[in-house]
Amino acid sequence: MxxxxxxxxxxxxxxxxxxxxxxxxxxxxxxxxxxxxxxxxxxxxxxxxxxxxxxxxxxxxxxxxxxxxxxxxxxxxxxxxxxxxxxxxxxxxxxxxxxxxxxxxxxxxxxxxxxxxxxxxxxxxxxxxxxxxxxxxxxxxxxxxxxxxxxxxxxxxxxxxxxxxxxxxxxxxxxxxxxxxxxxxxxxxxxxxxxxxxxxxxxxxxxLLEKIVLTDGNKDMLKKIYEDYQLNQLFLPDPSFVEQMKANSFGDAIAVDEIKRENPLEYLAKKEEKQDG
Structure with a gap:
C-alpha cells in the first residue's frame, strides 16, 4: 500500500x-x-x-x-x-x-x-x-x-x-x-x-490606518496630500488618481485597460526612490 x-x-x-x-x-x-x-x-x-x-x-x-x-x-x-x-x-x-x-x-x-x-x-x-x-x-x-x-x-x-x-x-x-x-x-x-x-x-x-474624517479644517491639507501622492478615497496609492480627476473635470474618458494599478505597499517607495535619484 x-x-x-x-x-x-x-x-x-x-x-x-x-x-x-x-x-x-x-x-x-x-x-x-x-x-x-x-x-x-x-x-x-x-x-x-x-x-x-x-x-x-x-x-x-x-x-x-x-x-x-x-x-x-x-x-x-x-x-x-x-x-x-x-x-x-x-x-x-x-x-x-x-x-x-x-x-x-x-x-x-x-x-x-x-x-x-x-x-x-x-x-x-x-x-x-x-x-x-x-x-x-x-x-x-x-x-x-x-x-x-x-x-x-x-x-x-x-x-x-x-x-x-x-x-x-x-x-x-x-x-x-x-x-x-x-x-x-x-x-x-x-x-x-x-x-x-x-x-x-x-x-x-x-x-490599515484609521479612516480620516473630512472636515472644513483639514479639507485643503487632505486635498494637497491626495494630489501630491496620488491617493484615492481609500487612502491607498493609486497611479490613476490624478488622471481620473482630470477626466472628471474636463469630461474626457479614460479606457479601463489604460489604468494600471500598482501594489499600494510599494508605490510610494518607488516614487520616493525616483525623486531621490
Whole structure:
C-alpha cells in the first residue's frame, strides 16, 4: 500500500471586528492561495467575533492543540496582504526550517506614529521596560531575509503549536508595559529555550490606518496630500488618481485597460526612490 504523506495542519485564526473592503479582499486572496496549496496543507479557520485580544489568542491556541494542528497562523483583521502566496511561503519557511524557526512574522509596522516595526529585543537588566523596538533591524537581515529577534507582534505570524504544549497558561496576557504577543514570545523563551523567533523581511504586509474624517479644517491639507501622492478615497496609492480627476473635470474618458494599478505597499517607495535619484 502506498504511504500517504501527512499534510501540514494549520489553524488560521483571527479576531473579527471590522470588515474593511481593502483588507477583506486581501483576506480572500490569502484563503484562495491556501486552498491552492491544499496538497501541502490542511487548513482549519477560526474566526470568532471580537474578544479581548489576549483571550482571542489564548482560545485559538487551545483550538489548535485540540485539533492537533502543527502550526497556528495568526492574522489581524486590519492587515492587508499584497498576495496570498506570501502567507503560504511564511508557513513553508517555518515548516522547512529544520526546527530552527518557531515563531515567524511578516514585516509589518505598528499602526501608530512613528510607525516602528513590530519586531522587538529584550531590554538589558535595569531598564524600565522588558522589551523595546528593534531600531536597527535593517542591519541584521541574514542571507535569507530573516531578522532574529526576541519578540514580534502577531498581526501576521506563524507559531509552532509545540510551544503552547511546553509553556504554561496563560500564553497571551496584555499588561501595562507589554502587549499580549510580546508576553508570549518572552514567556515561551523562558520555559522552552532556544526558541527561534524571526521577522521575515521578504514578506511585507500592510496595516490599515484609521479612516480620516473630512472636515472644513483639514479639507485643503487632505486635498494637497491626495494630489501630491496620488491617493484615492481609500487612502491607498493609486497611479490613476490624478488622471481620473482630470477626466472628471474636463469630461474626457479614460479606457479601463489604460489604468494600471500598482501594489499600494510599494508605490510610494518607488516614487520616493525616483525623486531621490
Amino acid at each position: 502506498e504511504e500517504v504523506k501527512k499534510k501540514t495542519k494549520v489553524l488560521v485564526a483571527t479576531n473579527l471586528y471590522q470588515i474593511d473592503p481593502v483588507c477583506y479582499s486581501s483576506h480572500l486572496s490569502m484563503f484562495y492561495q491556501l486552498g491552492k496549496a491544499s496538497d501541502e496543507f490542511e487548513i482549519v479557520f477560526h474566526g470568532p467575533w471580537r474578544l479581548p485580544i489576549d483571550n482571542a489568542r489564548n482560545n485559538a491556541a487551545k483550538v489548535a492543540m485540540k485539533l492537533e494542528c502543527d502550526y497556528l497562523l495568526f492574522y489581524d483583521d486590519d492587515m492587508y496582504f499584497p498576495t496570498g502566496k506570501d502567507i503560504v511561503e511564511l508557513i513553508r519557511t517555518v515548516r522547512d526550517s529544520n526546527d530552527t524557526i518557531h515563531i515567524l512574522q511578516a514585516l509589518a509596522y505598528v499602526r501608530g506614529y512613528p510607525f516602528k516595526p513590530m519586531c522587538f529585543l529584550k531590554r538589558k537588566e535595569g531598564e524600565n521596560q522588558k522589551t523595546g523596538f528593534f531600531e536597527d533591524w535593517k542591519d541584521h537581515i541574514d542571507e535569507n531575509g530573516l531578522v532574529k529577534c526576541d519578540a514580534v507582534g502577531c498581526c501576521g505570524t506563524v507559531i509552532d503549536v509545540r510551544l503552547f504544549k511546553l509553556t504554561p497558561e496563560p500564553w497571551f496576557l496584555t499588561g501595562k508595559m507589554h502587549t499580549e504577543d510580546v508576553y508570549f514570545c518572552i514567556k515561551a523563551q523562558q520555559f522552552v529555550g532556544n526558541v527561534g523567533c524571526y521577522m521575515d523581511t521578504k514578506i511585507k504586509i500592510g496595516h
